[in-house]
Amino acid sequence: MFGKKKPEVLIVGAGPVGLMTALELTKNGVVVQVIDKEWQRAGHSYALALHPQSLRMFKKLGLLDKILQHCYKVNTIDICDEKECKATINLAELKHEYAYITAIQQNVLEKILEDALLENGVKVLWHHRLAHLTHSIDHANVIIDKLETDTLGYIISRTEQVVTKSIRGEIPYVIGADGHYSFVRRSLDINFDPVGDTLNCAVFEFKTDIDLQNKMALSFTEGAANVMWPLPNGYCRWSFQLLDREASQESRIKERYEVQIGTGPYAELTENYLKEILSKRAPWFKGKVEDIRWRHIVRFERRLSDALGKNKCWLAGDATHMTNPVGIQGMNGGFLEAQDLTAAVIKSLKEKESPELFAEYNEKWLNQWRFLLGLDGRVETTAKTDPWIAQHKGALLSSIPALSEDLKGLLGQIELSI
Ligand SMILES: Cc1cc2nc3c(=O)[nH]c(=O)nc-3n(C[C@H](O)[C@H](O)[C@H](O)COP(=O)(O)OP(=O)(O)OC[C@H]3O[C@@H](n4cnc5c(N)ncnc54)[C@H](O)[C@@H]3O)c2cc1C
Known part of the structure; x- marks a missing residue:
């Protein structure tokens, strides 16, 4: 369908979870094809940290050294209110080899993954959109639209995506890592209902002049959660939960350009606004605000799909769950679930059909997310x-x-x- 070798698995979505899934399958000898409807990777940091478990996984994939070159290590977590630090968590007490977190921009991580795939002979097909999916007990049928960007209009020009070709194919497995508005999930008629309150956050990335001491800081102030992540090269990211406004659904669409000019579309997110909110919610943060390179207001819904897939079509990452952004559990959980999913696919392709492994995947991860989303179990x-x-x-x-x-x-x- 796409090249000399017929793909055994079509991965829809070249976000972090789709790219990692593709690499894991490729390294296990599975022929994959990755498609993404956009024209290139994400432009910003978005989910910006790798948990210790993800580091162990990236070690196995041979990418840890590259990640360490581009990250800022976090060894402790300060938990604060508006006045002071109330408790500190020390990651070293985990007592295993990778007992730290790495803060790494999502766009940098995606580049590392895409480069590794290319080294393993897999080229992501950007500008290819899954347009149709049907499935049966033993395969899936897809139609993929090849897109091009066209500039239309004479006096006022605008760009539009134009379909230049439609490709039809039959595929043994489809993995939908196609994000929160997953086409794969919708084609499978799987519900994705809200399971909790929406969190709206103002996000700023800026340079600061203090030593961030390998710490992240969580602060809870008057009903709002706030988080500071240290980043490489003297930058940090502050996210503040907003109690007085609702961000749009579109705020969850990843931008593809890296540079933001001025305040971008967020005129209210001025330097003064940032300084004011910092002085109210984290007066203990003594760093200067210099060079704000990104600002955004983003909506974080809490949703969970009622199944992780059907027949030969399975989901991973934001396609199945949307969570609170503070602990970066969505992307890191996405990596772990994708590891279980790839194990099931590899066994089914290479040894024998193993529907029970997919059933286990479905049950294990739905339970895990129900717990993390506060629906089952208690702290x-x-x-x-x-x-x-x-x-x-x-x-x-x-x-x-x-x-x-x-x-x-x-x-x-x-x-x-x-
Ligand atoms: C502004 C912003 C800030 C964020 N901040 C945080 C944060 O602080 N903490 C946190 O944990 N998370 C944050 N996130 C969320 C984080 O980016 C996601 O959890 C992560 O990207 C999920 O990875 P994924 O691979 O599952 O999906 P995605 O990264 O969404 O990738 C899905 C890919 O699928 C492609 N696609 C969709 N439909 C199709 C189709 N029909 N055909 C082909 N391709 C398709 C999309 O183009 C996209 O590239 C943020 C997101 C945004 C937008």
């Missing part, structure tokens, strides 16, 4: 839990950058158990 306190920490235990579950056993260990340091 418990102990006799020693600080009352302020106890008050924020629900928010802490989704704000600590870790999952499963690591999350358990880190929450344990502040006397919370899961």
